[in-house]
Amino acid sequence: MRRFLLAGLGLALTGLLPAAAQTTNSGTDKFAQLETMLPTPNSYRTASGAPGSDYWQQRADYDIKVTLDDAKQALTGRETITYTNLSPDTLPYLWVQLDQNIWDKNSMTTATEVNSLSDKMPFRTLETLVDDFDGGFRIESVTGKDGKALHTVTNHTMMRVDLPTPLRPHQSVSFNVKWHYNINDATKGGRCGYEYFPADKNYLYEMAQFYPRMAVYSDNQGWQHKQFLGNGEFTLPFGDYKVSITAPADHVVGATGTLQNAAQVMSATQLKRMEQAKSAKKPVVIVTQDEAIKAEGNRATGTKTWNYVAKNVRDFAWCSSRKFIWDAMQITQSGKPVLCMSYYPKEGNPLWGQYSTQVVAHTIKTYSKYTIPYAYPVAISVHGAIGGMEYPMICFNGGRPEKDGTYSAERKYGMISVIIHEVGHNFFPMIVNSDERQWTWMDEGLNSFTQFLTEQEWERNYPSRRGEPRNIAAYMATDKSLQTPIMTNSESVLQFGNNAYGKPATALNILRETVMGRELFDYAFKTYAQRWAYKHPTPADFFRTMEDASAVDLDWFWRGWFYTTDHTDLALESVKSYNVNTKNPQVENARLQQQKAAAPQSITAQRNATDIKQTLVDEKPELKDFYNSYDPLAVTPADQQRYTAYLGTLTDDQKQRLGDSQNFYELSLRNVGGLVMPVVLQMTYADNTQEIQTIPAEIWRKNNAQVTKVIVTKKPVISFVIDPFQQTADTDLSNNAFPRQPAASRFELFQQQFQTPPNPMQQQTSRSSSPMQKLEQKPVGSGQ
Incomplete structure (x- = not known):
């Protein structure tokens, strides 16, 4: 416990560091x-x-x-693409784009x-190495409107179409x-394909990237024709699809858009049920x-053609199988009807029948609240072998129960979670149409x-995998050689x-909860979505909008994170x-006496x-004098006179300040990890009450590595803790508390287990007399 004179208080508050130490660290200024x-x-x-006054973007209609x-798991197709040049360029x-060429053998x-061999390898790895599947596009012809062949050059997943006459603006x-x-086997990887079910000898198709698609030509980079290698997804212009x-x-065929010939491809019973779905509560x-x-057990002869139309979308996908169970529920979003639907095989029940369409509806409502109203007429979740992949109005999702249900x-x-995520992609990047081939984080990060937010509104304390700062701390603490900055091209990300x-x-999430606050963040985030809906934003557009709509300088945050x-x-x-030295001898001497009495005796004195x-x-009392009975802490009249004289030099305000029982704490803070962040400080007082103070990240602006901060309290503090709620992704909590707090943990004794135990539901149903009766899917809604 230290005490200083009141006159020195001003120096202690304004001169926390020597002048040299207040300069910025060597290297890049983090602010x-x-x-x-x-x-x-x-x-x-x-x-x-x-977007500026001259903003433009191209259009492609199909x-x-x-x-x-x-029978052959193959697709044939033909298309007419109408491309409109709205740029100022000829x-x-x-x-x-020929994305299917990723499946070409060459x-x-x-x-x-990159791959390697080892002494022991799973069959799947070997099969991947020797797989001779050849699934690339086979382009039969490219012709103009007059039917004449156009000259083309194919470069892996890109095809250049040379025009007979240059296409002028507008x-x-x-x-x-x-x-x-x-068509590729989706169980072996990929973003689309088929799944085969040996038990009933049927196929389920989740079809995307199935047609040659126009690349984006934009003001900020010209043609986006970076090769598709697998990670960097798709950048596409908007248009209408037939x-x-x-x-x-x-x-049963589901697809992006609205079905145009329902009466020709659906039965009367199915049509009746669909009408009931438009007003049903489940x-x-x-x-x-x-x-x-x-x-599944029959094989109908012949074919049916399902006609779909989609307006102002950037892509199109579809699904097809005789195995599909199909359910639907219509909701109203911002005054417009949205038909939420799910297609899934029986292998997905009971999970899919109970949850999928409800999750679709919940996602549309919640995302619309935080971004922009969902304006498309349908939203679909399909279950198959694809773990999770998104397209306008339709997405492919995994998550299958055990065979016993x-x-x-x-x-x-x-x-x-995967349904929320993939349905949520309707907003990022299907509507807010960022460049996935270049910046994966602009759609995956914003969508995650x-x-x-949507998971937390589904169920209290939902076990979200991503979002909570504590969940990313372990990754951020890994060796930097194993990481890349977020601003890294999609194909180069580690x-x-x-x-x-x-x-x-x-x-x-940290911006929302700790840096900006929910009100400022939510408004800025919504502003970004509104500004760039149905347009092509870049990272700079996002960074600038978030600052523009909030009046918060976030350059330090974008730079660091x-x-x-x-x-x-x-x-x-x-x-x-x-504490302030009152100079009152009655007060100060009594305090010193208490300290002296509380001080432990040395081991020498004890022995x-x-x-x-x-x-x-002790033996010869004549050796004692004045100092053997003198008490230096006893208050004398002279001490009292000096104190009275001192008070006479002070103003009334200074006398009041001198008498305040305030506590002053000088905290020494160090930025070990390099990422400047707000300091969230929890103080526990002697009476066991607590208080939280949040110091903005700008405390580091003049020294990015080390600062001191004086905290003034009315009550004495017994402990300080930084980031008590783990809201800044701090990677080392052992240095966050003062006094230091030991980390509590436990160890476990075990015998090695050689088989995975059944899940809790399986254990419970195994004790019932008729477990499958509990798991049998019950028809939901009306019309059954």
Whole structure:
């Protein structure tokens, strides 16, 4: 416990560090503005982060006809693409994406894939190495509107179409493409494909990237024709789609957009059920499980063609199978009807029948609240072998129970989370159309963050995998050689899930909860979504909008979290305690007497008390004098007179300040991890009450590595803790408390287990007399 004179208090508060120490650390100033790193604003993209007065984007409209060959697992198709040049540039050629060429035997993905051999290898790895599947696009013809062949050049997953006449600004051109390809086995990987069910010898198709698609031509980079290698997803222009899908007559086909010929492809019973679904409070089964099982055992002859139309979308996907159970429920979002639907095989029940469509509806409502109203007419979740993949109005999701119908909590919440995530992609990037080929985090990170908000509104204390700062701390503490900054191209990212999903999602949650506050953050985030809905935003547009709509300078945050691999590790190195010296001898001397009485005796004094039976002065009292009875802490009249004289030199305010019983604490803070962050400080007082103070990150602006901070309290503090709620992703909690607090943990004794125990539901049902009776799917809704 230290005390200082009141006159010295001002120096203690203003001169916390020597002048030299207050300068910025050597190296990059963590609070330097990003202005020199971001693109120069212009009439297309403004300094505020909003689209400029001259903003433009291209348009691509499609008329597509495809036929599914269920016997050969192949697809044939033809399309007419109408491309409209809304740029100020004249285009001599167009670039078309051929994403299926990733499955070509000579693809760049296969050639550049890094692999190795070991003494023991699973069959699946071997099968991958020797797999001879050839599934790339086979382009049969590319012709102009007049039917004449157009010159093309294919470069792996990109095809250049040379135009007979350059396409001038505000002109359109139409051309035709015919193609076919072999569909890949989705259980071996990929973002689409088929799943085969040996028990009933049926296939389930989740179809995407099935047609040649226009690449994006934009103001900020021209053609986005970076090769598709697998991680960097898709960048596509908006347009209208007219798609006809011919499939076996007993297949159910779901797709992006609205079905145009329901009366020709659905039964009267199915149509009646669909009408009931539009006013139902819970999902109505359009195709029941019994009906799907019956279809599995039969093989209808002939085909049906399902016609779909989608307006102002950036892509199109579909699903097809005779195994599908189909349920639907219509909700109203911002005054518009949205038909929420799910397609799933019986292998997905009971999980899918109970949860999928309800999750779809919940996601649409929650995302619309935090971003923009969902404006499309349908939202679909499909269950198959694809673990999770998104397209406009439709997505493919995993999460299958055990064969006996039981499932673990992890499987249940994993399924709900993946549906939320993939349906949520309708907003990022299907509507807020960022460049996935370049910046994965702009769709996956923003979507994972909004997924976290949606999960927490699904169920209290939902076990979210990503979003909570404590969940990303272990990744951020790993060696920097194993990390890349968030601002890394999609194909070069290390630890893809952590970097592109978890870290940006956590960063946004920290912005919302700790840096900006919910009100400022939510408004700015919604503003970004509103500004860039149905447009092509860049990272700079997001960064600038978040600052523009909140008046919070976040350059330090973007720099640290997005451009570096620094991590949060703030340390409370020491605390010095002070009180004001009142100079009142009655008060100060009494305090010193208490300290003296409380001070422990030295070990020497303790042993001398017993070992030395009598001192010389004890033996000869004549050796004692004045100082043997003098008490230096006794208050004398002279002491009192000096105090009275001192009070006479003070003003009334100074006398009041002198009498305040305030406590002063000087905290020494160090930024060990390099990432500057707010200091969230919890103080526990002597009466066991607590108080939280949040010191903005700008405390580090003049010294990024070490600062001191004086805290003044009315009550004495017995402990200080930094980040008590783990809201900054601090990677080392052992240096956050003063006095230091030992980390509590336990160890476990075990015998090695050789088989995975059954899940709790399986254990419970095994004790019942009829477990499958409890797990049998019950029809929901009306019309059964």
